[in-house]
Amino acid sequence: MLTTLTEENYLKAIYHISQSTQSEVSTNAIAQKIDAKASSVTDMLKKLADKNLITYIKYRGVHLTEKGRLAAVDIVRKHRLWEVFLVDKLNFAWDEVHDVAEQLEHIKSQKLINELEALLDFPTHDPHGDPIPDKNGQIHRTNKILLSQAEVGKSYTCVGVLDSSSDFLKYLDKYKIGIGTALQLEDKEDFDQSMNIIINDDAIVMSKAITNNIYVKLHKGN
Amino acid sequence: MLTTLTEENYLKAIYHISQSTQSEVSTNAIAQKIDAKASSVTDMLKKLADKNLITYIKYRGVHLTEKGRLAAVDIVRKHRLWEVFLVDKLNFAWDEVHDVAEQLEHIKSQKLINELEALLDFPTHDPHGDPIPDKNGQIHRTNKILLSQAEVGKSYTCVGVLDSSSDFLKYLDKYKIGIGTALQLEDKEDFDQSMNIIINDDAIVMSKAITNNIYVKLHKGN
DNA sequence: ATTAAAATTTAGATGAGTCTAAAAATATTT
DNA sequence: AAATATTTTTAGACTCATCTAAATTTTAAT
Ligand SMILES: [Mn+2]
Ligand SMILES: [Mn+2]
Ligand SMILES: [Mn+2]
Ligand SMILES: [Mn+2]
Numbered sequence: 177m178l179t180t181l182t183e184e185n186y187l188k189a190i191y192h193i194s195q196s197t198q199s200e201v202s203t204n205a206i207a208q209k210i211d212a213k214a215s216s217v218t219d220m221l222k223k224l225a226d227k228n229l230i231t232y233i234k235y236r237g238v239h240l241t242e243k244g245r246l247a248a249v250d251i252v253r254k255h256r257l258w259e260v261f262l263v264d265k266l267n268f269a270w271d272e273v274h275d276v277a278e279q280l281e282h283i284k285s286q287k288l289i290n291e292l293e294a295l296l297d298f299p300t301h302d303p304h305g306d307p308i309p310d311k312n313g314q315i316h317r318t319n320k321i322l323l324s325q326a327e328v329g330k331s332y333t334c335v336g337v338l339d340s341s342s343d344f345l346k347y348l349d350k351y352k353i354g355i356g357t358a359l360q361l362e363d364k365e366d367f368d369q370s371m372n373i374i375i376n377d378d379a380i381v382m383s384k385a386i387t388n389n390i391y392v393k394l395h396k397g398n
Numbered sequence: 399m400l401t402t403l404t405e406e407n408y409l410k411a412i413y414h415i416s417q418s419t420q421s422e423v424s425t426n427a428i429a430q431k432i433d434a435k436a437s438s439v440t441d442m443l444k445k446l447a448d449k450n451l452i453t454y455i456k457y458r459g460v461h462l463t464e465k466g467r468l469a470a471v472d473i474v475r476k477h478r479l480w481e482v483f484l485v486d487k488l489n490f491a492w493d494e495v496h497d498v499a500e501q502l503e504h505i506k507s508q509k510l511i512n513e514l515e516a517l518l519d520f521p522t523h524d525p526h527g528d529p530i531p532d533k534n535g536q537i538h539r540t541n542k543i544l545l546s547q548a549e550v551g552k553s554y555t556c557v558g559v560l561d562s563s564s565d566f567l568k569y570l571d572k573y574k575i576g577i578g579t580a581l582q583l584e585d586k587e588d589f590d591q592s593m594n595i596i597i598n599d600d601a602i603v604m605s606k607a608i609t610n611n612i613y614v615k616l617h618k619g620n
Numbered sequence: 621a622t623t624a625a626a627a628t629t630t631a632g633a634t635g636a637g638t639c640t641a642a643a644a645a646t647a648t649t650t
Numbered sequence: 651a652a653a654t655a656t657t658t659t660t661a662g663a664c665t666c667a668t669c670t671a672a673a674t675t676t677t678a679a680t
Binding site for chain 1: 501507513
């Protein structure tokens with residue numbers, strides 16, 4: 177039973193929402209993500225339930241079945257592999273890849289995606305630091321924290337971003353922050369949680385809105 | 399004014415048919431190519447005419463406007479570039495690329511296709527020997543002839559195929575015939591136009607059905 | 621020049637995906 | 651516990667792309 181492009185987008189939306197919320201996914205949350213009206217979502221939920229891709233109880237929200245989860249993760253896998261391709265092979269910047277990957281993720285060819293993965297040397301993460309699911313739908317999660325949760329006085333490495341909007345990524349570009357950049361947390365202001373960070377020997381101030389969207393892990397060597 | 403995937407497929411079909419027929423393209427010819435009923439084609443022709451992509455006179459067939467021609471050629475350009483990508487970078491065989499390219503040709507991103515072209519080193523022909531239109535919709539046609547029209551006693555180089563069905567391409571693979579292969583026309587049978595051809599020092603017999611689908615040009619050095 | 625055949629268009633219906641407006645169910649406040 | 655607000659579903663309609671069956675036009679044959 178083949179899935180349409182639209183169904184794939186719904187599955188992916190449900191998957192991403194369920195990643196953050198853990199519990200059942202609401203109609204409204206999906207509507208917001210998909211940018212559609214709640215009534216349209218209800219219609220689609222019935223279809224996905226008929227195909228056993230989600231379990232759906234009226235008024236109670238939905239969650240993915242194992243079949244649905246695998247379908248969703250497969251789309252995520254394709255999306256992230258294509259993003260790597262665009263950056264590594266086609267000179268795209270990391271803020272330019274998402275929209276094109278949204279199209280490419282729906283191309284149906286098993287051989288295509290397997291060969292693409294090989295061409296890219298089996299990358300583990302996409303240009304935004306998000307893990308790439310393997311063929312079996314397994315995801316290797318690394319223990320990363322938000323920079324806002326980091327401890328004063330310690331050194332970190334940037335390993336990803338939460339918000340991958342073009343605006344935010346361009347902000348990071350401006351201050352030469354990318355995946356792998358070393359960040360030293362000098363100080364944190366109690367009043368507004370803004371942070372003094374040293375990057376490439378430059379000291380900059382980051383608001384909570386910024387530090388809440390940068391993933392880091394403790395730098396090797398303290 | 400954006401074109402839908404379906405409209406793009408109709409434009410491409412009309413373009414390809416007009417290449418062989420020269421004159422107006424008939425509703426039935428399109429229906430056959432698209433694998434749809436004639437009534438569906440009529441509906442779409444009205445839409446394409448409204449968008450000034452074709453000129454359409456009831457019962458009299460259609461032809462592409464300049465705007466429509468450019469749109470069609472752009473799809474062809476993408477299709478063929480993707481085919482090169484699949485063969486050169488992803489280890490696809492020349493009989494495996496068409497269906498995937500049918501999907502990829504509809505991806506919308508100018509940067510994507512320009513960068514892809516650069517990654518592939520600006521190829522001039524696709525894996526089946528068909529020319530790749532340039533950014534401006536110009537097509538560099540080489541003077542090739544069908545092997546069936548070749549002269550006995552002369553040597554040729556295979557430069558393309560007319561039929562690029564998997565069945566035909568696998569036949570060519572079996573006899574180690576590909577783009578660039580040298581073919582020497584030894585003899586031609588008057589009765590059925592079958593030919594005796596020498597390839598890689600092997601003599602083989604090809605029926606008219608075969609020689610009618612192989613493009614060749616005179617081998618350099620007579 | 622009629623008639624028959626073939627090609628094309630129209631009319632009406634269907635399914636996928638969406639919408640608005642109204643109804644129903646659930647959650648929150650008083 | 652009622653009243654109110656929010657969320658979700660239903661009902662009915664729309665667009666796109668398709669179909670079948672019938673009507674029309676063009677082409678070919680008598
Ligand atoms: Mn993305
Ligand atoms: Mn990403
Ligand atoms: Mn092709
Ligand atoms: Mn081709």
